[in-house]
Amino acid sequence: MARSNTLLVKGNEAIAMGAIEAGCRYYFGYPITPQNDIPEYMSRHLPEAGGTFLQAESEIASINMLLGAAATGARAMTSSSSPGISLKQEGISYLCGSQIPGVIVNMSRSGPGLGGISPSQGDYFQATRGGGHGDYRTIVLAPHSVQECYDLTMRAFDLADRYRNPVVILGDALLGQMKEPLKPRKHRGKAVDKDWALTGAGGREPRLLKSLYLSEGELTKHNWMLHRKYRRMRREIRYETVGVEDAKLVVVAFGSVARILKNAVSMAREQGMAVGLFRPVTLYPFPQAVLRRLAERVNRFMALELSTGQMVEDLQLSVGPDVVDFYGRPPGSIPSPDELYREIRKNYRKRIG
Amino acid sequence: MKQVFKRPKSLADVPFHFCPGCHHGIIHRLVAECIDRFGLRERTIGVASVGCSVFLYDYFAVDVLEAPHGRAAAVATGVKRARPDDFIFTYQGDGDLAAIGTAEIIHAANRGERITVVFVNNAVFGMTGGQMAPTTLLGQQTTTTPFGRDESLSGYPIRMAEIMAQLTGTCYVARCAVDTPKNLMRAKKSLQKAFEAQVENRGFGFVEFLSACPTNWKMTPQQATAHVTEVMVPYYPLGVFKEDENPN
Numbered sequence: 133m134a135r136s137n138t139l140l141v142k143g144n145e146a147i148a149m150g151a152i153e154a155g156c157r158y159y160f161g162y163p164i165t166p167q168n169d170i171p172e173y174m175s176r177h178l179p180e181a182g183g184t185f186l187q188a189e190s191e192i193a194s195i196n197m198l199l200g201a202a203a204t205g206a207r208a209m210t211s212s213s214s215p216g217i218s219l220k221q222e223g224i225s226y227l228c229g230s231q232i233p234g235v236i237v238n239m240s241r242s243g244p245g246l247g248g249i250s251p252s253q254g255d256y257f258q259a260t261r262g263g264g265h266g267d268y269r270t271i272v273l274a275p276h277s278v279q280e281c282y283d284l285t286m287r288a289f290d291l292a293d294r295y296r297n298p299v300v301i302l303g304d305a306l307l308g309q310m311k312e313p314l315k316p317r318k319h320r321g322k323a324v325d326k327d328w329a330l331t332g333a334g335g336r337e338p339r340l341l342k343s344l345y346l347s348e349g350e351l352t353k354h355n356w357m358l359h360r361k362y363r364r365m366r367r368e369i370r371y372e373t374v375g376v377e378d379a380k381l382v383v384v385a386f387g388s389v390a391r392i393l394k395n396a397v398s399m400a401r402e403q404g405m406a407v408g409l410f411r412p413v414t415l416y417p418f419p420q421a422v423l424r425r426l427a428e429r430v431n432r433f434m435a436l437e438l439s440t441g442q443m444v445e446d447l448q449l450s451v452g453p454d455v456v457d458f459y460g461r462p463p464g465s466i467p468s469p470d471e472l473y474r475e476i477r478k479n480y481r482k483r484i485g
Numbered sequence: 486m487k488q489v490f491k492r493p494k495s496l497a498d499v500p501f502h503f504c505p506g507c508h509h510g511i512i513h514r515l516v517a518e519c520i521d522r523f524g525l526r527e528r529t530i531g532v533a534s535v536g537c538s539v540f541l542y543d544y545f546a547v548d549v550l551e552a553p554h555g556r557a558a559a560v561a562t563g564v565k566r567a568r569p570d571d572f573i574f575t576y577q578g579d580g581d582l583a584a585i586g587t588a589e590i591i592h593a594a595n596r597g598e599r600i601t602v603v604f605v606n607n608a609v610f611g612m613t614g615g616q617m618a619p620t621t622l623l624g625q626q627t628t629t630t631p632f633g634r635d636e637s638l639s640g641y642p643i644r645m646a647e648i649m650a651q652l653t654g655t656c657y658v659a660r661c662a663v664d665t666p667k668n669l670m671r672a673k674k675s676l677q678k679a680f681e682a683q684v685e686n687r688g689f690g691f692v693e694f695l696s697a698c699p700t701n702w703k704m705t706p707q708q709a710t711a712h713v714t715e716v717m718v719p720y721y722p723l724g725v726f727k728e729d730e731n732p733n
């Protein structure tokens with residue numbers, strides 16, 4: 133891949149390209165709108181890279197195929213959208229329990245149920261709270277541009293291997309479908325020694341990957357060990373800020389909404405309002421400590437989401453419930469920068485003056 | 486003196502936890518012998534399912550991966566695609582394979598995955614305490630068919646080997662039992678054939694074992710084995726349902 137070239141691609145394609153560049157050689161998936169560009173891209177390009185694309189019979193089969201391939205030490209990915217991600221949850225829980233890495237992409241759509249195919253951020257809770265059964269977490273990365281779709285997918289594979297844990301990329305219909313310039317760059321992550329991978333017990337003791345622990349105290353120990361690992365993941369916290377230094381009101385949003393919000397915030401700035409933007413890039417772990425520090429000098433926060441309010445709870449836990457307002461948009465329409473600007477102005481006048 | 490009986494290398498030197506008279510132990514042994522026979526121990530990856538055989542990894546001296554309940558065939562697909570030169574087998578009960586995992590087994594077989602499936606049909610859910618399985622015989626009492634399985638409520642006992650044989654993607658399909666020495670020898674042969682299908686890269690191998698569950702059948706080990714011979718075999722005929730010499 134020519135590194136200097138700038139390409140015009142969709143967010144979905146950028147994810148697929150980033151995955152292959154990061155060394156992903158196995159992809160398993162089941163079609164669902166709005167992420168079909170990912171399996172379609174993989175079906176064409178993975179074989180060229182010496183990998184295998186397999187269209188599975190269901191999302192359940194896909195995540196379990198990923199579990200099998202990744203257990204051998206290979207880099208593997210699956211992608212889907214909301215209802216399909218729900219079906220993968222048992223498998224994700226097993227991946228966590230057995231400490232098997234893997235990348236799961238959710239280009240989310242709207243729910244509940246069949247919902248619709250419009251963009252939504254209603255899967256925030258599912259992504260950041262584990263999603264399936266048991267006391268576990270996955271790292272969650274939320275790109276807001278096509279370039280980030282590419283970059284964060286590469287990062288997702290490195291993090292998955294580093295922590296022996298699945299990593300979720302949470303995008304949405306808007307991000308997946310929009311075309312933007314992309315500068316592909318070379319993957320530079322270091323290969324991790326996978327001394328746990330199943331490769332046949334040739335000249336060594338047999339290995340075992342499992343999540344079942346029945347003997348006295350074993351499972352408690354296992355859960356504490358996982359918990360310590362999730363705490364270590366805090367090192368990976370990433371976020372972006374725009375104009376928070378002198379801000380009186382900081383708006384907080386992730387993914388595609390943050391993207392739209394950037395315009396709204398500069399409109400507010402032009403009108404002389406001291407407004408800043410805080411965009412978490414890792415949704416789990418959430419940049420709680422950074423926000424807490426920010427709250428020492430910023431009086432008001434406002435969460436904006438394409439849902440009736442999910443991330444806002446993490447924001448409240450970070451800065452306290454009394455200084456947070458919320459503007460939510462359940463699925464159905466995408467807010468324009470103008471609309472978000474008006475919401476910010478309304479809040480600014482009320483809270484700051 | 487010639488040694489006629491010894492522990493297969495692929496079988497760990499630990500006692501089985503299975504109930505007395507359970508056929509799982511015999512079937513484990515047959516699989517381990519087969520791994521040894523083909524010299525596959527160092528390149529075998531076993532996929533354990535959820536059921537009474539979930540502790541497969543305690544007994545086999547090979548790499549083992551735990552699959553969620555019913556998903557062993559999908560998990561094995563992922564393993565095999567990533568390690569095409571290794572020998573991959575799944576070991577699944579009839580709840581695992583013929584109830585919750587029906588979609589995965591049908592599609593793995595239909596894709597002609599180069600894996601070997603050991604399917605243990607004991608006509609009940611053993612691990613969870615003897616509830617009805619799709620393979621439970623009509624009239625058979627279980628903890629969820631207290632009046633006997635009634636087809637108007639629960640349909641008919643499913644014959645998996647016959648279904649698998651219908652799929653173009655399968656290479657070798659047989660049903661065996663380990664109730665008599667003669668059947669045991671036949672089972673050994675069938676397992677070898679199913680192994681060969683993968684070792685020679687010809688295709689998907691499937692061996693169904695009729696297996697006794699004395700505990701949940703509420704029988705003595707002797708009664709349970711006789712029950713296989715007298716009641717199960719008539720409904721689930723033993724034999725080879727498919728044998729393709731050519732790759733598919």
Ligand SMILES: Cc1ncc(C[n+]2csc(CCOP(=O)(O)OP(=O)(O)O)c2C)c(N)n1
Pocket residue numbers: 535536537538554577578579580581582605607609610611612613618
């Ligand atoms: C998703 C899920 N559903 C249900 C169970 C509970 N469960 C464990 S084993 C089992 C059935 C076991 O029966 P079978 O596969 O026939 O194996 P056997 O124990 O008879 O050898 C069930 C229902 C589970 N572990 N996971």
Ligand code: SF4
Pocket residue numbers: 502503504506507508509537607611612697698699700701
């Ligand atoms: S419950 Fe049945 S299948 Fe399970 S170990 Fe006991 S006899 Fe075997």
